[in-house]
Amino acid sequence: MERIGARALSLGVPLGVHVDLTWRCNERCIHCYLDHDDPAELTLAELKGLLDQMADAGVFFLTLSGGEIFLRKDLRDIVAHARSRAFDIKLKTNAILIKERDAEWIRDLGVHQVQVSIYSHRAEVHDAITKVPGSLGRSVAALRMLREKGVRTVIACVLMTGNAGDYPGVQALARELGAEFTMDPTITPHLNGDRSILSLNVGQGKLGEVFRDSTLVGDVDKFLSESIPVDEDVLDQTPCSAGHTSCYVSPHGDIYPCVQFPVVCGNVRESAFLDIWRDSDRMLEVRAIRTRDLTTCSSCGHAGSCTRCPGLAYMEGNSMYGPSTADCEKSYVRTGIVTAGMLRKGTVGGLVQISGLAY
């Protein structure tokens, strides 16, 4: 996989693209970062044209997401077109609308994976997050049916204050349903700039527990102690795949470097996909950034091992060159070593005594 990524990077190919087909949704998850009003979604004809352009540009990994994708009546036609262009297809859904016949066409069209969000194994907790009574039961029934039809499934669990203790229960549910399990402990600011939902983030104590759970991180000692010296190679690194080998398309055709990095680089209704990918000023700016260009991170001892997300940094208001508070917290909780971002913000005083300060 690494070799394929390196080849895509050297050829300038957007190997993976995440397309949100709609921002409309039939759930109202309390941590959601989207506006659900969705004027002017790309039509089926526009999406087919876009998929053709993406296939010609070399896109291989295609994620179709939302909003809730099954609210689009033409979803099957979209997926069928994607299949005809030989993409590796992944669907993200809450699954509550999936019927048996849907599971069958999903299998027959060779969808590689269906990812379903489950927040708890307890209906009262899950349904309180989605704000839809009965949603856990419906999602689980769909997961079971997909599996029975031979579709690969993944359960994705976002960790937040309301479900912080429940992920082991969701892991057990995933095992029972024959699904893979993935967990994300990060809440993303709302696309409209509202950061109030960040209060749903679990605290450092819970994050510390998660980082010590070998079922999630593998070798705990290795995970906690991993440290990469910040040398010239680290300073020359690119922050992540966004804008280098991957990008995002919104329901109305805006292109961002990543779903979590809402810098509008162009719109596919106005320009060709490949032109935006190759030549948009914003994409070129994102693509040019190296660790050494980052305002705070370039002087941080964690720079080589941090999971810093430039999109989160941007949405938190720190600009795409700044540190991400959420990732500073993760680096700190993981290693116990204070970060340059925390020093800059003066948040160190509130923390427990730190030993082994690396700089």
Add this chain to the structure above:
Amino acid sequence: MNPLYPKRDPNAAFRVLGGEAIVMNPVDSALFSLNETASVIWRASDGSRSLAEIVESDVCGQFEVEPAAAMSEAIAFAEALAAHGVLTLSDAPAGSV
């Protein structure tokens, strides 16, 4: 030996990057990275032409290879992909009865 007609599985995902194909089997997540010669065969495997025809015209036409060696490599490659379910090998062209 009867001619073999290779045909890509319609659900196999693939893309050709810089002349080299990547192929994903959605059933078991097996990912293959093909070299240039194998990629030429993969692209030509629409079920209409035999492996021998593909090797003779597409492979030997583009690469400096010894035909017999190219053919035996092509058979091994096609059988390996067929074992993984991303290619089918028939003894008649696709669509014929």
